[in-house]
Amino acid sequence: MAFYEVEHSALLKSLQLLEPGVKLPSSFQLVMTYLNGAYSKSLCVMQVELEGQIVTIVTDGWTDMNGLAVINYVADARKKTYFLKSVYTGAQTHDAAFLAADIKRVIEKYDFLHVGAVVADNIAANKSAWELLQPDFPRVFFYGCACHALHLLVKDAIFMMTWLNGLISSCKLIVSFFITKVWP
Template sequence: MPFYKFGHPSLAEALQLLHPGAVVSTPDQLATILLDQAYKKSIKVLTLTLAGKVVTLVTDGWTDINGQAVTNYVVVCSNLTFFLDSAYTGTQAHDVEFLTADVMRVIAKYDFLEVGAVLTDNTNANQATWKVLQEQNSKTFFHGCVCHASHLLVKDIVQKIKWVDALQSGCKALVSFFRKHHKMWVDLSACLKEQNLCVLAKPGDTRWGSFLACFSTVLAAESVLCLRAGFSLPSLCCVCARVSHRKDEDAEKNGDTCTTQ
């Protein structure tokens, strides 16, 4: 159970049904005791499980539901994965200096681990970071994520094949259109669920396999979409793409820096 849920009213209500008058401590009150004990226990498990083994440190940057930048670190060994660290980076630029220092911070913090490799995304900043870190750590291998590299390769290929690029742009615009109109999205999702179909997937630059997921879900939902819109699927994608493009142009004319995703 996530630690913050200790402060949820429903937990206190449930315990009071079993033990009237029971008082549940707040997360802040428990943090100095239980949280420290849980952390020490996790470190002990980590130390015993990975003793004498060479591990891979995996780092990934993402954005939470509030739009805040977060960097996660996990350690992988065979089929085992352990969470190590998570940090909000705020307005800090993810440049070479920061990325290098942050990787070294985590390695130093968990110095009992034998890190044989460090895995990151394939951004230019990360590639430059590998070079700097490699010079400082000759026995550690620094490289990029193969899934991310494959995704970027597929993205480049799609952009070179005009009809496929137009198809993915249209499908993306179609999914975006429904997702931005809440009632239509809820109704469509409910209709798809009734027919045991997946909701429409939106392709993303950092989501592996999302192009295929988008194509697959849109194609599977073709009959539902055409029935609701009164257009063929290609025509519907074209209409949504034009609407999206027109909104982008209007935003640029109005000096709006936010474009339709």
């Protein structure tokens, strides 16, 4: 739900049926007070829970439903994963210099993390970014994601099975329908 929706009169009336004295914050209060407070609290919790642990930062580039390029960053520590940041990159090309600067920005922003490794897609730009980052982070191990490599392998294998082309086309039509008609 968008933050401005909290000011819609129908929402307030609906909630007042359940709790007559309820008062909702403005969208400004929601963003500036409550969201910032929740973010600060989550950082404190993460800092306490990860004290003394070595984490792996995992990056994942993808495209959202609107066709916008996004890079997500999470910290993986033993049995828990912590969301760090989501970056909409716009028209910015994901070249080695950009990726290296972005990864460095994330590592420096969360300076309380003890980063032992960074995992990313197995694309050439990431491999070049690792070479750029290695001098600044000599104790951090940079490597490609095994799942991403396996995904590419399976994708190539399926592409060679021409008898699946009809099924693949039908699946793409179904996905396209949901993206354009159900989630516009």
